[in-house]
Amino acid sequence: MKTTLKHILLFTFFLLFFLLSRNLFSNYLLNIDINSYNYHLVLKIFLNIILASVSFVVAKKLNLINLGGLSNVKPQKLTLLIFPIIFLTLLNGIFLDNIPNFSLTNLLLLIIYCISIGFSEELSLRSVLLPLLSRFFNNSRKAKIKAILISSLIFGLLHLIKFDKGIYGEVSQLFFATFIGVMFGALLVVTKRVYPLIIIHAIVDFVAKLDSIGLPIKSTIYNPMDLESAIISSLLTLPCLIYGLFLIKKHIPKLN
Template identity: 30%
Template sequence: MYDSDRFSQKHIVIFSLIVSCVFVFIFGFGFLTIFTSLFIPPEILAIPSIEYFLSAINNFIALLFILILLKSIGLFDNIPWNISGVQKGLVLGISLLIFTVVQMLLIFIITPDKTIVIGLIPMINTLLYCLSIGLWEETLCRGFLLTNMLKKWGNTKRGMVISIVFSSFIFGGLHIISAINGNLFGSLVQVMYASVMGILLSVIYIKTKSLWSVIVLHIILNFPAYSMPYLVPGSAGMPFGLHLILIVLFNLLWIIVSYFLIIRMDVSDVEDLLDFNQKS
């Protein structure tokens, strides 16, 4: 029986990259969703937003395997699962929430047909989908990737910053799978956007000592984008140029916010995060 903690520390970079790529390849492409849909009657597949429900099942299964992984390598107990930091996370993530509101307002303003339709099933499926995304992506990227790197490098301020930036760019880079829709440039923009957002989410995770704080933020960030097609059926999305300007402006804001939060952090924040469960 190998020493799992020692293994994950010695081979931190290779181990983290391989695990992340495997999870994204298996679950990020939605192979399980595609396979499941082959056995579902056409009349069920015709239900609005059913693809969200099937994708949510895919993501919850991914989450289950991540939790098993965390237990097997001895990392589970280093992750603070408490909900006490959610409120502080919402305050530190106010710029992320503003981005969400601005994005929704702009889409609504430029939509000619502003008819709002509140369907119970689409909203429930959208909420389930966003919940599953927030849970499995944050558990993988902040819970597994970042926490593992902090155990390796978090004993110095420089190492802490490397952990934050490196894990965030892995998180952003994994979004390149969206290029399968044929829009490579749009996917590269998403990679940049997700990477910078990942830096701020990582900082919030460390500051709040709560994985739930970034899970909740991630859910809120995703909900408008996925709910708008059903909430406002006439919406056609935001023009790419306007969306790019919005992303660039908020990326700059998130970099500034992250910088000022990081300069006020030290290794004691990492120690408190890794030891939170033992102290509470």
């Protein structure tokens, strides 16, 4: 099936609409004093399942299963996954504040929530949008590189929707997500499977969110970042971009 610009734009606008609606609904709940950590996580899990399911259906409908890393082919070069899981886990661990008291229910919900984030974000960005872009550019080596870079930038821009970290924090978040997007996109193309990326994504998010486990949502949604912290955060994630570019240069040319 030939991919048209219409497919790419429709799915991108769907993502934008979905994420905006999710954010607006979450804010509405806070405005009517529904502030429970568990309640909000259950809602987000449900919405992430919807996004992951829609993304999988779109990937199947548009014949993106192979390009999107959803086929049963044997994963390639899994040792290349060692750097991202160790580096990102340690990086997020560095920025952890004190971990508050939490219940077993809080912990289980957080684990499920992070797994749902991994599925929803990786399926939508890496298993649908990236292969759509690659096929649009005719699946050549240059096409794969363009697809990785463009989908990564979209991934970064979508992180601006919540706008809860102040202007410096949002710019830092843009760089953070884009750099990781380049690395994850390259890893998808090289390893040919999305599921390892889903696992890494879930683990990294779990570590990053441990310091807010069990806390009322209102106490965690707005966390502005100063300029110095934003610059440091961006520089610390720069190795993700460098590693992604290394993968593109050294491994993608060798693929069929």
